[in-house]
Amino acid sequence: MSLYEAADGILETHVTWEDVEKTMQESLGTHAKFGENRRVTNISDMKGFMSKIALIETDWISSQLAFAALSKVMKFDGEDGFSEEKLKKLGVLTRDVHNREVETYKLLVKFDNKDIPYTKVYGLKAFSDENDLKGFLILDFIPNVHPMSMHDSIPADQLVPFVRGVATFSALAETLSPEEKKFAGGPEYLELFFGEVFDDEQMERQFDTLRSSFGDQHLQIVDNSIEILRHYNKLVKKYTRISEILGFKLVLNHGDLWQTNMLHSLGEDGKLKLEAIIDWQAVSTLPPGMDLSRLLMGCLSAEDRRVRGDEMLKIYYETFKEVLGKELFSFEELQNSYSLYFPMMAMALLPLVISFLDNSQISNEEKSEAREKTVLKLVAMMEDLIDVHDYNMENFGEFLKI
CATH class of the missing domain: 3.90.1200 (Aminoglycoside 3'-phosphotransferase; Chain: A, domain 2)
Known part of the structure; x- marks a missing residue:
């Protein structure tokens, strides 16, 4: 199991509906559920290269799947994109940069400066160790x-x-x-x-x-x-x-x-x-x-x-x-x-x-x-x-x- 392998969670990541639902409940102080008609749309095409961007409210899920796809478009390491060895190595970088973004959003909330517009934060989940596959941000949707x-x-x-x-x-x-x-x-x-x-x-x-x-x-x-x-x-x-x-x-x-x-x-x-x-x-x-x-x-x-x-x-x-x-x-x-x-x-x-x-x-x-x-x-x-x-x-x- 790794960040660059497809899983059965949201947009083929390791993050599940239950992970996001629990975080939203804690953030909003509610027991409400997404319901059976929940839907997700992939809005990360040619955008989030170290992330999958899913439109639920808006949930950013750290994953190498998008980066692996980009590497094929850009012919990184040849026509087939990054090798498995390269993707394993980049897993360390993916975790590091996601955790960096988590800490930055904490600063943005702390600064709360009108000249630095940012998306409202509902939940932040950092990677805890090299085996953790569930790093994500839950942010407000900007229409x-x-x-x-x-x-x-x-x-x-x-x-x-x-x-x-x-x-x-x-x-x-x-x-x-x-x-x-x-x-x-x-x-x-x-x-x-x-x-x-x-x-x-x-x-x-x-x-x-x-x-x-x-x-x-x-x-x-x-x-x-x-x-x-x-x-x-x-x-x-x-x-x-x-x-x-x-x-x-x-x-x-x-x-x-x-x-x-x-x-x-x-x-x-x-x-x-x-x-x-x-x-x-x-x-x-x-x-x-x-x-x-x-x-x-x-x-x-x-x-x-x-x-x-x-x-x-x-x-x-x-x-x-x-x-x-x-x-x-x-x-x-x-x-x-x-x-x-x-x-x-x-x-x-x-x-x-x-x-x-x-x-x-x-x-x-x-x-x-x-x-x-x-x-x-x-x-x-x-x-x-x-x-x-x-x-x-x-x-x-x-x-x-x-």
């Missing part, structure tokens, strides 16, 4: 969510509440004791990510995917980008010591900022309204530029990122300083950490976006239209990657030596 995917862009104005939200979370976390923050991951974040998910062999497969996505188009810029990414891939372990080497301050980062980890509704005016920030499994202590590099690269259009990127960084910086009541890091330090993490996040993003688009549940006509915009966005990302690399080499050449 009328506007679905977004990795290839979608969010207008800069409508991304501002999210930037303020993550800055507020990071600043409030600075008021916690070291004991209260010990649940979070550490600066070895990239080592774990690239070591467990994108090892060297998988990375080369991702680069092949990137080349094939563009064909003969943009061949030179793709090859130049891959050479730059190979350089940074050799520096992953050095990034674990980036604070020690360069003196960057470390704060709690969300760690996985992308479109499906922010729930928006869509107003009659066509504008997005942030309803909740979700999926706090990757919370880690890192320079603040890590979160922002992932967020701005993935969620903004190329034009918005180039024209208004510094403005978004400034909003984060000012919000953090206002909430904490003092300056922890300078704006220049934030810009520099953003630039240094830009290539690392590009390494994760560039090969994935087209694959996610190709496997999204939209019509072929919609895919064709989205692909045109996505290609332009990725080309701009590669152009900027080259510029950022030049800036990094000029300003942090010693750190970037292999």
Whole structure:
């Protein structure tokens, strides 16, 4: 029995209706039951890669089944996805990140800050040991969510509440004791990510995917980008010591900022309204530029990122300083950490976006239209990657030596 094997519980996990029902009864102080007509809907398609997301009220069940399916889509370890040996190893990571999210939700409830919208919590079940197969969260259902995917862009104005939200979370976390923050991951974040998910062999497969996505188009810029990414891939372990080497301050980062980890509704005016920030499994202590590099690269259009990127960084910086009541890091330090993490996040993003688009549940006509915009966005990302690399080499050449 393991987290990556299908079971007879909800959505083939080990979590049963009785587990969820008991937790809800304790949370709400009731003896009410779900009843014979209970139903569950899987809403985790291309979303919860370390979880199964089941719509009951809303129940998040930690499982490797979704990640195993994703590994086939992304051809991790070849056409058949992750091997059984790899999935067994990732079981430790699955338990760790789920328990991290449990502790983060406890903090969100404690902070209860209007600028960090989160889903109401009914129950939290952490994994107690390596043999425990029943970790889950029971969260409120947010209706009328506007679905977004990795290839979608969010207008800069409508991304501002999210930037303020993550800055507020990071600043409030600075008021916690070291004991209260010990649940979070550490600066070895990239080592774990690239070591467990994108090892060297998988990375080369991702680069092949990137080349094939563009064909003969943009061949030179793709090859130049891959050479730059190979350089940074050799520096992953050095990034674990980036604070020690360069003196960057470390704060709690969300760690996985992308479109499906922010729930928006869509107003009659066509504008997005942030309803909740979700999926706090990757919370880690890192320079603040890590979160922002992932967020701005993935969620903004190329034009918005180039024209208004510094403005978004400034909003984060000012919000953090206002909430904490003092300056922890300078704006220049934030810009520099953003630039240094830009290539690392590009390494994760560039090969994935087209694959996610190709496997999204939209019509072929919609895919064709989205692909045109996505290609332009990725080309701009590669152009900027080259510029950022030049800036990094000029300003942090010693750190970037292999």
